[in-house]
Amino acid sequence: MLAWRDATRGRRRRRHHEQDAAAGRVTDDHGLELHPDPDLHLDLDLDLDLDLDTMTEDTMTDTHGHDVEELAANRCWELLRDAGVGRLAVWVEDHPDIFPVNFVVDHGTLVFRSAEGTKLASALTDVPVAVETDGYDESSAEAWSVVVRGRAERIQQVQELTDTLDLPLFPWQAGRKGIFVRVVPDSVTGRRFPVADPGVWRTPWSQVRRAPDE
Numbered sequence: 320m321l322a323w324r325d326a327t328r329g330r331r332r333r334r335h336h337e338q339d340a341a342a343g344r345v346t347d348d349h350g351l352e353l354h355p356d357p358d359l360h361l362d363l364d365l366d367l368d369l370d371l372d373t374m375t376e377d378t379m380t381d382t383h384g385h386d387v388e389e390l391a392a393n394r395c396w397e398l399l400r401d402a403g404v405g406r407l408a409v410w411v412e413d414h415p416d417i418f419p420v421n422f423v424v425d426h427g428t429l430v431f432r433s434a435e436g437t438k439l440a441s442a443l444t445d446v447p448v449a450v451e452t453d454g455y456d457e458s459s460a461e462a463w464s465v466v467v468r469g470r471a472e473r474i475q476q477v478q479e480l481t482d483t484l485d486l487p488l489f490p491w492q493a494g495r496k497g498i499f500v501r502v503v504p505d506s507v508t509g510r511r512f513p514v515a516d517p518g519v520w521r522t523p524w525s526q527v528r529r530a531p532d533e
Contacts, residue, residue: 386512387511388511390463390465390511395509396427398454399429399465400423403422404452404491405450406420407419407449407450408450409438409441409471410441416441420438420490421491422488423487425483428501428502430500431488431502432499432500433496433499434495434498442471447468448469448470449469450466450467451467453465455514461512461513462511463509466509467504468505469504470502471501473501480499483499
């Protein structure tokens with residue numbers, strides 16, 4: 320019954336679209352008429368016949384890929400030292416999850432504090448973890464991101480714990496966070512790129528106005 324009703328509705332929508340097109344109107348699936356901005360003076364026949372090849376991912380990469388700078392490892396570590404906060408990606412049972420963490424750089428690793436819970440239990444498994452942080456440089460109008468991939472280990476040795484207590488590690492969230500975790504990297508990657516002007520992504524239909532519901 321539902322399949323028959325959906326098929327009937329589909330045929331009805333197609334018939335309405337055909338009637339509207341014949342009358343020179345543009346409507347959505349609910350029959351609401353769409354009104355292009357009159358200031359655009361669009362030639363619909365011309366603008367709808369876009370060269371889709373110019374909008375493919377490959378073309379966009381060729382055009383803008385040279386703007387992306389792959390960051391050297393030392394620059395990645397500099398940004399990590401200044402960031403102090405990022406997102407810890409872990410695998411929880413049957414799905415990925417992500418948690419904000421405050422961290423510090425310590426001898427080529429990342430250290431964060433945690434309480435018992437899902438974040439800690441999921442981090443301390445055989446499954447690799449990742450820590451991502453990013454930012455925006457207003458002076459250059461550039462964005463950057465750094466990703467650290469590796470293994471998380473609980474710090475338990477007395478001497479190592481003693482050294483860790485001296486680290487300037489101050490979680491934003493209050494509470495008992497007496498467990499220290501070290502992320503030992505397998506890889507550290509980063510990139511920087513100029514932030515695109517929003518106008519780059521506009522199309523002739525970005526300013527199309529939808530007819531109000533009556």
